[in-house]
Amino acid sequence: MAHRVDHEYDYLFKIVLIGDSGVGKSNILSRFTRNEFSLDSKSTIGVEFATKTLQIEAKTVKAQIWDTAGQERYRAITSAYYRGAVGALLVYDITKKQTFDNVQRWLRELRDHADSNIVIMMAGNKSDLTHLRAVSENDGQEFAEKEGLSFLETSALESHNVEKAFQTVLTEIYHIINKKALAAQEAARNSGPPGQGTTIHVVDSSDAGSSKSSCCSS
Amino acid sequence: MSLKGKLKIPNSFMPRLPDRSKTTMQKKKDADGDGGEIEDEELLTFHFFLGIGRSDGERWPTDGEENGFFSEGSSRLRTLFRIEGKEVSLEKRSELEFQLSQNVINLEVLQSIACCGDLDRDFRSIVWKLLLGYLPTQKHLWEEELVKNRLRFSELKREHLVNPVTYNFLLTISFISQSEHSAEDELVNSTRHCQDNDTGGLLCRREISNGDHPLCLANGSFWNQYFKEAMRNILLLFAKMNPAIGYVQGMNEVLALLYYVFRMNPEGEDAVALLSIIMKSAVEADSFECFVRLLSGSVDHFCQQLDNSSVGIHSTLLHFSQLLKANDEELWRHLDNSKSDIVARMMNPQFYAFRWITLLLTQEFELSSIMRIWDCLLSHPSGVQDMLLRVCCAMLLCVRGDLLSGDFISNLKLLQHYPKVDLENLLDVAHHLIPITSPRPFGIMP
Numbered sequence: 001m002a003h004r005v006d007h008e009y010d011y012l013f014k015i016v017l018i019g020d021s022g023v024g025k026s027n028i029l030s031r032f033t034r035n036e037f038s039l040d041s042k043s044t045i046g047v048e049f050a051t052k053t054l055q056i057e058a059k060t061v062k063a064q065i066w067d068t069a070g071q072e073r074y075r076a077i078t079s080a081y082y083r084g085a086v087g088a089l090l091v092y093d094i095t096k097k098q099t100f101d102n103v104q105r106w107l108r109e110l111r112d113h114a115d116s117n118i119v120i121m122m123a124g125n126k127s128d129l130t131h132l133r134a135v136s137e138n139d140g141q142e143f144a145e146k147e148g149l150s151f152l153e154t155s156a157l158e159s160h161n162v163e164k165a166f167q168t169v170l171t172e173i174y175h176i177i178n179k180k181a182l183a184a185q186e187a188a189r190n191s192g193p194p195g196q197g198t199t200i201h202v203v204d205s206s207d208a209g210s211s212k213s214s215c216c217s218s
Numbered sequence: 219m220s221l222k223g224k225l226k227i228p229n230s231f232m233p234r235l236p237d238r239s240k241t242t243m244q245k246k247k248d249a250d251g252d253g254g255e256i257e258d259e260e261l262l263t264f265h266f267f268l269g270i271g272r273s274d275g276e277r278w279p280t281d282g283e284e285n286g287f288f289s290e291g292s293s294r295l296r297t298l299f300r301i302e303g304k305e306v307s308l309e310k311r312s313e314l315e316f317q318l319s320q321n322v323i324n325l326e327v328l329q330s331i332a333c334c335g336d337l338d339r340d341f342r343s344i345v346w347k348l349l350l351g352y353l354p355t356q357k358h359l360w361e362e363e364l365v366k367n368r369l370r371f372s373e374l375k376r377e378h379l380v381n382p383v384t385y386n387f388l389l390t391i392s393f394i395s396q397s398e399h400s401a402e403d404e405l406v407n408s409t410r411h412c413q414d415n416d417t418g419g420l421l422c423r424r425e426i427s428n429g430d431h432p433l434c435l436a437n438g439s440f441w442n443q444y445f446k447e448a449m450r451n452i453l454l455l456f457a458k459m460n461p462a463i464g465y466v467q468g469m470n471e472v473l474a475l476l477y478y479v480f481r482m483n484p485e486g487e488d489a490v491a492l493l494s495i496i497m498k499s500a501v502e503a504d505s506f507e508c509f510v511r512l513l514s515g516s517v518d519h520f521c522q523q524l525d526n527s528s529v530g531i532h533s534t535l536l537h538f539s540q541l542l543k544a545n546d547e548e549l550w551r552h553l554d555n556s557k558s559d560i561v562a563r564m565m566n567p568q569f570y571a572f573r574w575i576t577l578l579l580t581q582e583f584e585l586s587s588i589m590r591i592w593d594c595l596l597s598h599p600s601g602v603q604d605m606l607l608r609v610c611c612a613m614l615l616c617v618r619g620d621l622l623s624g625d626f627i628s629n630l631k632l633l634q635h636y637p638k639v640d641l642e643n644l645l646d647v648a649h650h651l652i653p654i655t656s657p658r659p660f661g662i663m664p
Contacts, residue, residue: 021467043467045581046572049630064627071467073522077531080568 009053009062013173014084015166016114018106019091020099021070024125027156028091029067032166037157044069047081054167056174063170075109082114087121087169092140094124094153095132100140107147119176120149121169127153127160314341323348323355332597333649335590335642342589343483346476347504349596350511364504371503378458379451445481448502449473452509466520468573471580472512475588477505512578515602519576534575534607535567537654541611544654549618553629565626570633574610578602582613582636594645605648612648616640 017025026044030036033050048067053060066085068078090106092099103122110118124140126132137153144151150168154161314331317323318341325348331337332345347353352367353360452473457465480501513520524530543550553565574582579591591609598605614621616639621629 042471042581045468045577047569049569049634051627051631069467073466073520076522076525077568077572080566 008060010059011056011061011174011177012064013061013086013170014064014066015087015089015169016082016085017065017067017089017091018078018109019070020093020096020102020106021072023070023091023093023096023099024156025067025070025089025091028089028123028125028154028162028165029065031156031159031162033065035159037159039157043071046074046077052166054170056167056171059174061170061174063166065166079109079113082110085114085118086173087119088114089121089123089165089169090149091123091125091154092135093126094135094137094140095126095129097134100124100135100143103143117176119169119172121165122147122149122151123161123165124151124153125156128155128158314338314345318344321357323357325349325355326599329597329599332593335593335645337593339589340483342593343480346479346592346596347508350508352504352508352511364500367507368500368503371506372499374455374459375451378455445474445477448498448505449477451502452477452506455506456509456513460517462523463517463520468577469513469520471577473505473509475580475592476508476512477501478585479589480504480508512602516576516578516606531572531576532568534603535571538571538575538607538610539567540654541607541651542614545611545651546615546618549614549621552622553614565629569630571610574613575606578606579609583641587641590641591645594648608648608651609645611651612644613639615647616644 017029019025021043026041026048027037029048029050030038030041033052044067046069049065050067051062051064053062055061066081068074068081088110090103090110092103094100107120110120122140122144124135124137140153141151143149150172152161152165152168154165156162314328314336317327317331328345328348332349337345344353348355352363354363449470453465453469456469457463518524518527518529519531519534521530525532527533539550539554542553553567578595580588582588583591594609595602595605598608613636614633617632617637620632624632
């Protein structure tokens with residue numbers, strides 16, 4: 001197995017996949033990163049990790065995705081995985097009302113443990129199971145608007161909207177970072193050394209030939 | 219506070235014989251339509267119990283016949299032939315056989331045989347039960363113990379698992395036929411599937427396609443259905459009896475391995491196993507008991523309230539980290555603060571070793587390797603948990619070069635999908651690790 005230190009990206013974004021047990025987080029991840037789906041996947045214990053590199057507005061973005069265990073017991077441990085995350089995909093199952101009701105709890109979880117500027121996409125998964133639907137798309141949409149989240153219904157099985165969900169989150173993060181970087185440059189030009197409370201986004205120039213950057217690193 | 223050693227199994231209740239034997243007899247009669255046949259079988263059972271079973275093979279069907287994969291007669295016969303005919307003459311195997319033939323089994327010798335990797339798979343079931351303390355070392359006590367435990371289990375099941383939901387589940391489960399037995403009978407013998415052929419809870423060969431595998435997870439898999447009900451009973455019972463822990467995802471992985479091993483070689487206890495006529499329910503009972511015993515040493519890892527206590531998972535992870543530091547400080551330093559990544563600077567053992575430890579490595583290797591590793595875990599004198607941390611640490615040392623040259627992402631991927639390595643070497647490394655100086659109380663070894 002060859003190992004090399006990978007510098008071939010412009011941005012590295014950490015995304016967490018959260019939501020109740022059994023809503024399909026792991027399959028969303030495998031569909032997105034490996035184009036695979038399994039009806040009989042095992043429960044995630046702790047955390048699983050995958051990456052995918054994609055192009056966003058001519059920049060190479062590497063998504064580092066942390067797929068967390070949904071069961072209550074593992075939640076206490078999961079909180080450690082939020083550190084440094086700039087995006088979250090909050091998944092519920094459209095055939096199980098309870099998982100939608102619990103979205104509120106997951107949002108609280110994010111507020112408690114993640115960066116306050118984290119970009120959140122809510123995904124109503126299993127949209128292929130129309131005959132079992134228990135949460136209408138409208139309810140999802142309304143809730144998302146109320147909470148200021150992006151929203152899509154997805155189907156990992158049919159590969160519907162999965163790519164789009166990630167793409168949307170990553171693009172939004174990219175825009176925010178770009179804007180912040182510009183603002184920071186602007187501020188630096190205007191006021192010399194940054195004052196207290198200014199967020200600095202370091203562009204790591206030590207790696208020759210690459211300009212990596214990231215936000216919310218701690 | 220610790221839950222260790224406090225797993226609840228009520229020990230005392232009247233050893234009341236359930237109607238099981240009678241019911242099964244009745245069913246045999248129904249299926250065969252021939253009372254004489256049954257008497258014959260009973261007689262054979264009895265003979266075997268006295269150690270004078272026939273070995274001409276005439277009585278039992280061979281593998282190709284429909285009586286099933288697990289047909290107790292045929293697999294027992296194979297073992298007998300091998301032992302009597304000295305077909306297998308491996309030295310170590312003989313040593314194991316010799317040990318198991320003693321009236322009082324020397325646990326230390328057994329431990330060293332299992333540790334060295336000389337455990338023949340045919341004997342794994344019985345050896346694990348001995349190592350877990352489920353079977354006493356005095357052989358003459360086996361029968362009594364097993365019968366007692368199995369009765370207790372069926373009592374527990376009756377007490378805890380027969381509720382309206384179970385009742386309905388059993389009534390609706392597709393395998394249950396429209397037999398003349400009352401629903402009550404079904405509940406008592408809730409492990410039965412193949413009523414048509416009545417193989418005493420055995421799977422029918424002809425119902426299983428060649429593509430179906432014992433570890434198949436697909437819902438359509440016969441094996442899966444067959445295993446799942448027993449697993450479900452055990453886990454449900456465990457959760458009901460230990461409400462502070464309940465069911466935690468991943469427990470199924472630990473149980474599955476025990477159940478699989480016991481299921482594949484139920485003849486371990488020999489005559490005693492034959493006595494409990496419904497083999498499957500005996501395996502279920504054995505698995506439950508051993509599962510409780512195994513978990514009693516690590517149950518705190520499953521308990522969220524104890525996460526930050528001295529017995530919780532974080533403390534164990536810290537211990538693991540110290541063990542690595544004691545044995546390879548360079549690697550420890552590299553993992554502990556590999557700065558090659560901006561987002562996550564630290565390779566927290568929680569990111570990879572959490573699953574290794576809580577699930578006793580059941581998700582990291584292929585089945586045969588896991589069983590081999592468990593031979594070592596169960597036989598290590600200082601206990602399962604201590605050896606487990608050693609193996610985990612050895613896993614890092616065995617891919618040391620890759621880890622030192624890799625960045626955070628590649629390292630995490632490597633450790634979450636652990637590559638194929640020389641297993642014996644891995645275990646050897648584990649055995650020879652330097653223990654850390656401040657030992658934490660580990661161990662469940664009886």
